[in-house]
Amino acid sequence: MKITIKPERPGGFLDFNPGEFLARERMLNIINQVFRSFGYNPIETPMVEFAKVLTGADETSKNIFQVRSRGSNNEDSLALRFDHTVPLARFLSANPGIKLPWRRMVVGPVFRSDSPQKGRYRQFYQFDVDIAGCALMLADAEIIAIMYETLRALGLERFIIKINNRKILNGLADLLGITDRQKITAADVTKEVMRILDKIPKIGIAAVFDELRQEPVTEFDPSPGLTEANLIRLQEYLEISGDNLTKISQAQKLFQHISIAEEGLAELVEIMKYLEPLAIPTAAVEIDFSVARGLDYYTGPVFETFLFDAPEFGSVFSGGRYNDLVARFTGRELPAVGASIGVDRLFSALQQLGTLKIEKKSVSEILILRLTTDQDAYYLRLANRLRKTGLKVEVSLLEDTTFKAQFNFAVSQGVNYVIIIGRDELNQQTVKIKNLFTRRQEEIPITKLISYFQTITKIP
Amino acid sequence: MKITIKPERPGGFLDFNPGEFLARERMLNIINQVFRSFGYNPIETPMVEFAKVLTGADETSKNIFQVRSRGSNNEDSLALRFDHTVPLARFLSANPGIKLPWRRMVVGPVFRSDSPQKGRYRQFYQFDVDIAGCALMLADAEIIAIMYETLRALGLERFIIKINNRKILNGLADLLGITDRQKITAADVTKEVMRILDKIPKIGIAAVFDELRQEPVTEFDPSPGLTEANLIRLQEYLEISGDNLTKISQAQKLFQHISIAEEGLAELVEIMKYLEPLAIPTAAVEIDFSVARGLDYYTGPVFETFLFDAPEFGSVFSGGRYNDLVARFTGRELPAVGASIGVDRLFSALQQLGTLKIEKKSVSEILILRLTTDQDAYYLRLANRLRKTGLKVEVSLLEDTTFKAQFNFAVSQGVNYVIIIGRDELNQQTVKIKNLFTRRQEEIPITKLISYFQTITKIP
Numbered sequence: 056m057k058i059t060i061k062p063e064r065p066g067g068f069l070d071f072n073p074g075e076f077l078a079r080e081r082m083l084n085i086i087n088q089v090f091r092s093f094g095y096n097p098i099e100t101p102m103v104e105f106a107k108v109l110t111g112a113d114e115t116s117k118n119i120f121q122v123r124s125r126g127s128n129n130e131d132s133l134a135l136r137f138d139h140t141v142p143l144a145r146f147l148s149a150n151p152g153i154k155l156p157w158r159r160m161v162v163g164p165v166f167r168s169d170s171p172q173k174g175r176y177r178q179f180y181q182f183d184v185d186i187a188g189c190a191l192m193l194a195d196a197e198i199i200a201i202m203y204e205t206l207r208a209l210g211l212e213r214f215i216i217k218i219n220n221r222k223i224l225n226g227l228a229d230l231l232g233i234t235d236r237q238k239i240t241a242a243d244v245t246k247e248v249m250r251i252l253d254k255i256p257k258i259g260i261a262a263v264f265d266e267l268r269q270e271p272v273t274e275f276d277p278s279p280g281l282t283e284a285n286l287i288r289l290q291e292y293l294e295i296s297g298d299n300l301t302k303i304s305q306a307q308k309l310f311q312h313i314s315i316a317e318e319g320l321a322e323l324v325e326i327m328k329y330l331e332p333l334a335i336p337t338a339a340v341e342i343d344f345s346v347a348r349g350l351d352y353y354t355g356p357v358f359e360t361f362l363f364d365a366p367e368f369g370s371v372f373s374g375g376r377y378n379d380l381v382a383r384f385t386g387r388e389l390p391a392v393g394a395s396i397g398v399d400r401l402f403s404a405l406q407q408l409g410t411l412k413i414e415k416k417s418v419s420e421i422l423i424l425r426l427t428t429d430q431d432a433y434y435l436r437l438a439n440r441l442r443k444t445g446l447k448v449e450v451s452l453l454e455d456t457t458f459k460a461q462f463n464f465a466v467s468q469g470v471n472y473v474i475i476i477g478r479d480e481l482n483q484q485t486v487k488i489k490n491l492f493t494r495r496q497e498e499i500p501i502t503k504l505i506s507y508f509q510t511i512t513k514i515p
Numbered sequence: 516m517k518i519t520i521k522p523e524r525p526g527g528f529l530d531f532n533p534g535e536f537l538a539r540e541r542m543l544n545i546i547n548q549v550f551r552s553f554g555y556n557p558i559e560t561p562m563v564e565f566a567k568v569l570t571g572a573d574e575t576s577k578n579i580f581q582v583r584s585r586g587s588n589n590e591d592s593l594a595l596r597f598d599h600t601v602p603l604a605r606f607l608s609a610n611p612g613i614k615l616p617w618r619r620m621v622v623g624p625v626f627r628s629d630s631p632q633k634g635r636y637r638q639f640y641q642f643d644v645d646i647a648g649c650a651l652m653l654a655d656a657e658i659i660a661i662m663y664e665t666l667r668a669l670g671l672e673r674f675i676i677k678i679n680n681r682k683i684l685n686g687l688a689d690l691l692g693i694t695d696r697q698k699i700t701a702a703d704v705t706k707e708v709m710r711i712l713d714k715i716p717k718i719g720i721a722a723v724f725d726e727l728r729q730e731p732v733t734e735f736d737p738s739p740g741l742t743e744a745n746l747i748r749l750q751e752y753l754e755i756s757g758d759n760l761t762k763i764s765q766a767q768k769l770f771q772h773i774s775i776a777e778e779g780l781a782e783l784v785e786i787m788k789y790l791e792p793l794a795i796p797t798a799a800v801e802i803d804f805s806v807a808r809g810l811d812y813y814t815g816p817v818f819e820t821f822l823f824d825a826p827e828f829g830s831v832f833s834g835g836r837y838n839d840l841v842a843r844f845t846g847r848e849l850p851a852v853g854a855s856i857g858v859d860r861l862f863s864a865l866q867q868l869g870t871l872k873i874e875k876k877s878v879s880e881i882l883i884l885r886l887t888t889d890q891d892a893y894y895l896r897l898a899n900r901l902r903k904t905g906l907k908v909e910v911s912l913l914e915d916t917t918f919k920a921q922f923n924f925a926v927s928q929g930v931n932y933v934i935i936i937g938r939d940e941l942n943q944q945t946v947k948i949k950n951l952f953t954r955r956q957e958e959i960p961i962t963k964l965i966s967y968f969q970t971i972t973k974i975p
Contacts, residue, residue, distance in 0.1 A: 059846045060568060061568075064564065064605070065565055073556035073557060076558055094877065100530050101528035101529060103638060111520060133580075149523075150532070159533070332891070332893070332899070386519045416556075439793055448552070452649040452654055453616065464614060
């Protein structure tokens with residue numbers, strides 16, 4: 056007797072059973088169709104890349120899975136991709152012949168080694184849409200239009216696309232006097248500002264302000280925190296409110312002469328201008344100066360999408376402009392903008408909202424009962440002929456060939472029709488067809504069987 | 516200036532550009548359709564599994580990629596799946612509620628850490644079809660029918676499905692007196708017989724026979740090689756020829772009273788009986804007693820498929836019966852049979868044969884030139900309206916907005932139509948449509964644009 060192994064699956068990695076698979080497939084098909092309607096071209100890149108390609112030689116990237124051949128000591132290490140954006144940058148750099156601007160889409164699993172928790176997986180699908188080689192805000196507006204059209208096509212109405220601009224966050228650092236004090240990179244500064252904004256919903260404004268008063272703002276910064284004057288400016292920034300135009304004009308006042316922020320605001324204004332011709336309702340897009348996006352590579356507008364009736368899922372469709380990422384490989388800037396659907400997260404949200412239902416447990420439409428096993432050839436021939444007309448047909452393979460066992464099996468599979476041919480039907484050259492939804496049963500001549508199903512335009 | 520990173524891809528891992536992706540998608544859709552027509556249910560399992568689940572605690576499995584969190588010392592190791600069959604066994608064991616027999620299909624990447632070489636990848640897609648919980652040879656015949664129908668649906672005619680039975684190889688070990696001599700497992704014996712059969716095409720019968728005369732047959736075996744009487748039997752086995760029925764009757768004579776082989780032969784006879792009702796031509800299936808299949812887990816019939824006009828790709832669709840695999844997890848046998856398409860290998864073969872062509876480089880059907888940039892809203896509105904009719908439409912995002920640059924871009928993308936609206940057309944409320952295939956250009960009132968494309972039933 057062999058030792059058995061537990062049939063365990065590692066935490067954070069999912070299986071999809073047929074019902075889940077088919078519902079997810081419907082969702083992916085809709086997304087696919089919308090992305091392609093905008094002319095986006097599908098590509099595929101491998102799950103595994105060189106680690107240095109993925110991290111940009113940043114040793115602090117902790118949530119990456121390393122991949123090694125068993126028994127190999129080779130540390131020229133491979134890793135599982137954590138998103139589709141970095142592989143896109145690698146792909147673009149490796150294929151200089153691609154005609155720009157290039158609209159591309161990609162779907163597939165990405166991997167993060169975070170400890171798994173509810174709604175956060177270690178393997179999850181992302182469905183991405185990006186335009187490379189275009190600096191025009193028209194491209195950013197198009198990405199927002201795709202986000203809007205996709206969620207509408209998925210049957211959603213109550214959602215909001217929030218937009219901001221990393222340039223405004225850079226300007227905020229300026230405004231708060233952070234950039235002047237130390238020779239730290241723009242990215243570092245933005246990171247610190249993001250850290251501040253991120254803390255506010257967690258510990259409250261007052262506590263954040265206390266910290267900012269007492270502690271150095273950045274780890275590079277030996278001096279104490281922000282001055283009261285700077286804190287007042289931060290407060291003004293946080294208090295910006297009203298409709299999109301009001302917010303913009305308040306921000307323009309606050310950021311006067313801080314050119315990077317002014318540029319960021321002008322970009323948002325331009326994007327807003329394109330929404331009406333793209334048939335996006337004003338209410339669907341909101342400027343929100345607290346939106347930052349976690350990933351480091353964004354350089355311009357950033358987007359997040361929240362479902363009003365399922366806010367606990369966080370942003371289900373997010374993205375932004377990243378003009379520097381390709382430079383990691385080529386040394387030259389290549390403007391790019393895109394967005395990514397968290398497929399598994401959105402799938403869970405759609406199920407919770409009842410917008411996407413798990414319907415059938417089986418793809419099969421017809422089950423032919425095998426009632427008279429010396430007639431196997433007959434059943435096989437019949438199944439074969441029905442399949443040729445485009446129907447999905449199984450012959451029962453239950454070892455228990457009683458009517459009851461096979462009929463119950465058909466019900467459990469959720470097939471639409473059962474075909475019953477026993478000794479009697481064989482003698483009379485007939486066939487019984489039972490519709491498992493209406494429970495109606497008909498007996499027809501075997502010669503009419505094909506045409507019987509052809510008159511049913513669509514099996515439910 | 517930052518240090519740039521080489522945009523390299525690790526060896527054995529592929530990218531698919533849009534042309535390749537779309538051709539591959541057509542192929543996968545056809546396979547999908549055939550598998551579903553037989554009522555097979557799609558599932559998905561993760562890329563990553565516990566290593567012990569994949570290998571059955573067999574430490575000799577060398578071509579497996581290990582997966583580790585960066586900086587983790589945890590050796591409860593994860594690994595990338597190397598096929599879909601072992602994850603299916605894990606899935607079945609973890610879901611005892613599944614109604615058997617269960618027809619399931621699955622497609623996705625699998626990973627092997629073999630050193631990459633021409634036509635052998637380290638990540639490659641397998642498209643699998645399996646029946647779990649059915650011991651009837653009807654199931655094996657159905658798998659063969661699916662193999663046949665799939666390759667036909669892909670446009671292939673000149674191929675052969677070769678079948679054998681592991682039970683016959685077990686019987687061969689008996690016949691050669693290998694099993695009697697040592698207490699080694701049936702699997703070990705079969706492995707040794709497979710090793711012998713495998714060597715013949717490489718070094719020739721004479722050399723293999725010399726080895727068998729002089730060296731211990733198995734590593735567990737201290738005694739010298741096969742006796743001359745046994746070698747004569749092996750020769751008889753290897754010389755079996757003729758049509759399928761002739762081969763069977765020759766083998767029956769050779770294996771008289773070796774019950775395991777007789778059982779294997781009877782199974783092949785039963786499978787052959789079902790081929791005619793399944794509409795599979797006799798010539799498409801050949802019994803070949805030298806077929807073994809590399810993987811250890813097969814226990815009954817095994818199948819391989821070769822393309823007459825592209826034999827260098829090896830078997831493109833292979834499988835067999837594996838009744839013991841689920842026992843790894845549950846301790847109980849669960850009969851199962853299935854087959855797997857080597858998608859990337861078959862894709863290469865179909866391209867070489869000219870059966871599958873890479874056609875379009877872009878999914879886009881229509882490109883709207885952006886000739887008058889102060890009319891962006893007009894172009895966006897138009898694109899949006901055309902998309903709502905189901906067309907795939909891009910607005911040009913080239914920064915060079917001359918007619919020539921944008922037109923050349925359209926040609927390079929392979930779109931079907933270019934929509935030209937400049938100052939003149941705006942004034943006259945017309946639109947020029949240029950068909951890039953026929954090179955014909957028409958000018959119509961803008962109000963007729965939607966109906967113009969609606970009359971074209973299908974864009975080429």
